[in-house]
Amino acid sequence: MFRKPLNDLKTSAPLRNSDRRKLKQRVLQDFGLSEAQSELGDLIVPEGLQSVKFTTHSGEPGVAYLSSDGEPLWFSLGKGSGDLIPTVYTLWKYPRLLPFLSTPSAVIPVLTGGADLMIAGVVEHNSGLAPGQVVAVTCYTQDALGPPLVVGRMAVADSQLVREDGTAKGKAVHILHTIKDKLWEMGGQRDPPEPVPHEDNGYATERKEEASFTPAENATPLQSKIEELIVDEQVSSILRTALLQAILTSLAVLPPASFPLPSTVFYTSHILPARPAHTPSSTPIDIKHSAHKNLTAFLRAAEKEGLVRLKEARGKAGGDAQVLGVVIDHPDVNAHRVYRTVGEADAKRERREERAAAEASRTREIVVTELWKPHQQSIRFFEETEKGSSSLYTLQEIKTILNEYITAKSLVNTHQAQFINMDDLLSGMLATKGSDVPDFMKRDELTRSLLDKMQPWHRIEADGKDPLVKKGKLAPISVIVKLRQGRKACTLITNFEPFLLAADALADELRRTCASSTAVVPLPGKNAGFEVMVQGKQIKAVADMLQAKGVPKKWIESEDMTEKKKK
Structure with a gap:
């Protein structure tokens, strides 16, 4: 109930004295406490009480009552007043407020993980328990009563907790609140108190006989057997929940003509994918690890509940039964709340892996x-600023060096801050024969002038290849459509070599992509490179292919020279 964070948690409000007295009187009446136990009432319904409204993760409204220091003591669920239910914090103050059932220590983490308590997991319990009654669950301790760790409602009467043959199955308690859940986390999160010896706790209890679980010599100890049974029942419960989920989702949209379904197909295609994505049990959630042990027994139990209709297999016993249909309007199906399933989680993981693989490829x-x-006149500037005169610099690095120099020399014009005053070093660097250097320049103009006095280089970094650093200004790849051989249009691609692309490979790929003939022609001049020609107007196809190979869009220039300019 409180395994996930509360939604729509309102601001707490102090409870009026009159409301607090009414609440105290209600507690005394509901839990069979006499007026003489008023001091006990003040202990579990103390002064300074606050109330706060909330909504559970499943959308159910509720009210919690907190102590003055914010510790949750009571809560109610549903519209209207509802039952007043104590938290474990209240039960630690007065453990005898609720009747109890005890369970082995190994079961407690299963309960705090969100599972209900199974009959097989009950060791001791009070007598006279009725379905729907609010009870506490404790950790079984020999010769002592452990502190309440879980609060829930009885799923069955206590008479159904034990059978003569020791084969009682099903749920014992529907869990509402546990230690370490989100309601408990609202409090001080303190440790539970120590167990109380049986002679001091004032409870009359009934205990399952060990003989029901350990009839033979050297048999599994009681606690281990109970743990085994609780796991089996837990798996069975989760599989039944998966069946409800499947009936409400994948099976609900199947056309009637899809039935009958072989039971194995029904199980593998609908029940297994409908299992919860997260379960409190570390045991595999499948038929083998359930109390049913085989699929036929599981389906017969579901048929007995009225969830499915079966047709037994003819011929050899143990054959694959047929599922004739499912009962979509069954009350348990209507009451079921859908959740995130294993199938959805697997599909999401597969999509994520596919995206990762596509990204990697x-x-x-x-x-x-x-x-x-630095080159010629600009070398002195970099030497004066104590920067390497033989290093290569990016545009941002050059701007930073220039700004640092301007700041250090106080060259910002005092009358117009957007201008930079020229000193002897800057004037000498920018001087050209036959023209004078102005007394001041704008910062971006000064930067461009400095770049003009430097030697351009470029660096190409392609995936899986060593970086290529070359002297000279990099020109973009040219993609031009021209008319050749009369009126036939063709697309010409040049200057792709600096981007580490090979002419023959481009031509082969364009031949397949464009379904047109291609040719590779050497350009005139020494080391001038090649021209790749593909028939037709293929600007978009070529640009898409170049970008797919990693060429940035800004480094692709295209022009259709066959289009006449409009006057």
């Missing part, structure tokens, strides 16, 4: 970095 974009190297 996709060619990463080629990184083009424009660089500049």
Whole structure:
């Protein structure tokens, strides 16, 4: 109930004295406490009480009553007043407020994980328990009563907790609140008190006989057997929940003509994918680990409940039964709340893995970095600023060096801050024959002038290849449509070599992509590279292919020279 954070948690409000007295009187009446036990009432319904409204993760409204220091003491669920239910904090103050059932220590984590208490997990219990009655669950301790750790409602009467043959199955308690849940976390999260010896706790209890579980010599000890049974019952319960989920979802949309379904198909295609994505049990959730042990027994139990209709297999015993249909309007199906399933989680994981694989296989974009190297007149500037005169610099690095120099020399114009005053170093660096350097320049103009005095370089970084650093300004790839051989249009691609692309490979891929003939022609001049030609107007196809190979869009220039300019 409180395994997930509360939704729509309102601000707590102090309870009026009159309301607090009414609440105290209600507690005394509901829990069979006499007026003479008024001091006990003050202990479990103390002064300074606050109330706070909330909604559970499943959408059920409720009210919690907190102590003055924010510790949750009571809560109610549903519209209207509802039953007043004590928290474990209240039960630690007065453990005898609720009747109890005890269970082995190994079962407690299963309960705090969200599971209900199974009959097989009950060791001791009070007598006279009725279905729907609010009870506490404690950790079984020999010769002592452990502190209440769980609060829930009885699923059955106490008479159904034990059978003569020791084969009682099903749920004993529907869990509402546990230690370590979100309601408990609202309090001080203190440790439970120590167990109380049986002679001091004032309870009359009934205990399941060990003979019911350990009839033979060297048999499994009682606690281990109970743990085994609780796991089996827990798996059975989860599989039944998966059946309800499947009936409400995947089976509900099957056309009637899909039935009958072989039981194995029914199980593998609908029940298994409908299991909860997260379960409190570390045991595999399948038929083998359930109390049924085989699929036929599980389906017969579901048929007995009125959830499915079966047709037994003819011929050899143990054959694959047929599922004739499911009962969508069954009360348990209508009451079932859908959840995130194993099938959904698996599908999400597969999609994530497919995206990761596609991302890994996709060619990463080629990184083009424009660089500049100090040259001729600019060398002195970099030496004066104590920077390397033989290093390569990015545009941002050059701007930073220039700004640091301007700040250090106080060159910002005092009258117009957007202008930079020229000192002897800057004037000498920017001077050209036949023209004078102005007394001041704008910062971006000064930066461009400095770049003009430097030598351009560039660096190409492609996925899976060593970075290529070359002198000179990088030109973009040219994609031009021209008319050749009369009126036939063709697309010409040049200057792709600096981007680490090979002419023959481009031509082969364009031949397949465009379903057109291609050709590779050497360009005139020494080391001028190649021209790839593909028939037809293929600008978009070529641009898409180049980008798929990692060429950034800004480094692709295209022009259709066959289109006449409009006047």
